[in-house]
Amino acid sequence: MVDETLSQSRDWSFPAHFFWETKTAPIKSVEIEQIQMVAEIRNFHVMQLETLKDLYIHELKDLHSAEKQLTKALPKMAKAATNERLADGFRLHLDQTQEHVNRLEKILESHDQSTRGPKCKGMEGLIEEGSEMIEEDAEDEVRDAGLIAAAQRVEHYEIAGYGCARTYAELLGDSQGAKLLQQTLDEEGATDKKLTELAKTLINIKAQ
Numbered sequence: 001m002v003d004e005t006l007s008q009s010r011d012w013s014f015p016a017h018f019f020w021e022t023k024t025a026p027i028k029s030v031e032i033e034q035i036q037m038v039a040e041i042r043n044f045h046v047m048q049l050e051t052l053k054d055l056y057i058h059e060l061k062d063l064h065s066a067e068k069q070l071t072k073a074l075p076k077m078a079k080a081a082t083n084e085r086l087a088d089g090f091r092l093h094l095d096q097t098q099e100h101v102n103r104l105e106k107i108l109e110s111h112d113q114s115t116r117g118p119k120c121k122g123m124e125g126l127i128e129e130g131s132e133m134i135e136e137d138a139e140d141e142v143r144d145a146g147l148i149a150a151a152q153r154v155e156h157y158e159i160a161g162y163g164c165a166r167t168y169a170e171l172l173g174d175s176q177g178a179k180l181l182q183q184t185l186d187e188e189g190a191t192d193k194k195l196t197e198l199a200k201t202l203i204n205i206k207a208q
Contacts, residue, residue, distance in 0.1 A: 056168040057108070061117035063161050064104040069120065070097050070154065073127045081147055082140040085198060090151070093191050100184045107169075107177040126154050148199045155192040162188060 049055050074097060078090035108115055130150035136143060162185040169178035 052168060053172060056165065056172060056174075057111060057113055058117070059161065059165045059168060060104055060108055060113075061115060062120050063158070063165060064101065064108070064115045065117065065120035066123035066158065066161065067097055067101045067104065069123050069127055071101065073130060076134065077130060077147055077151065080134040081144055083144045083198075083202065085202070086144055086147065089191075089194060089198065096187050096191070100187070103180045103184055107174075107180055110174075110176065122157055123154070126150070126157060129153070145199065148195050152192060152195050155188055155195065158188050159185065159192065 049058060071094065074090050074094040078087045078094070081087040081090060105115055130147065133143065133146040133150050136146065138146065162181055166178050166181040166185060169175075169181055
């Protein structure tokens with residue numbers, strides 16, 4: 001009976017009384033419990049954002065997801081780059097990114113929080129753009145220029161995220177978290193500047 005009821009509804013998050021009122025026969029208590037269980041599973045990763053602390057933790061988890069995705073993307077970008085300075089830059093930032101992951105885990109642990117949460121959709125989209133650039137049928141220099149553009153989009157996205165998280169940490173009195181986030185923010189900014197300099201002095205000139 002439960003299976004039949006669930007199959008008739010596309011939104012499993014409806015409260016149990018909805019099913020009670022729309023059925024001709026009363027639902028047994030065990031069936032109500034099963035319906036509620038399905039709703040809880042469906043919304044397991046939906047985080048309630050009621051306070052600034054909730055938003056802070058949400059931002060930390062989102063950044064962690066973003067950085068973990070980036071650790072898988074950077075080796076591919078380094079392999080695709082034909083300019084050795086650019087490839088070295090991607091490899092260096094991979095080492096930094098792994099340290100960024102460690103810092104985020106340290107902050108979350110200090111708040112008795114795990115890293116478990118929704119996948120960062122923003123980073124997923126940016127990485128997909130970078131993957132498309134790798135697959136483009138382009139001259140080496142042109143592809144390298146495109147890779148820099150893709151990498152800088154990632155940096156700007158992360159800078160915005162870390163800037164917000166650092167501010168939340170300061171407002172909440174998490175001085176150690178704010179310090180670690182600022183350290184990462186400084187490194188992301190430095191990477192962005194290096195990419196800009198490389199594009200101006202070498203890659204984009206050759207791509208012309």
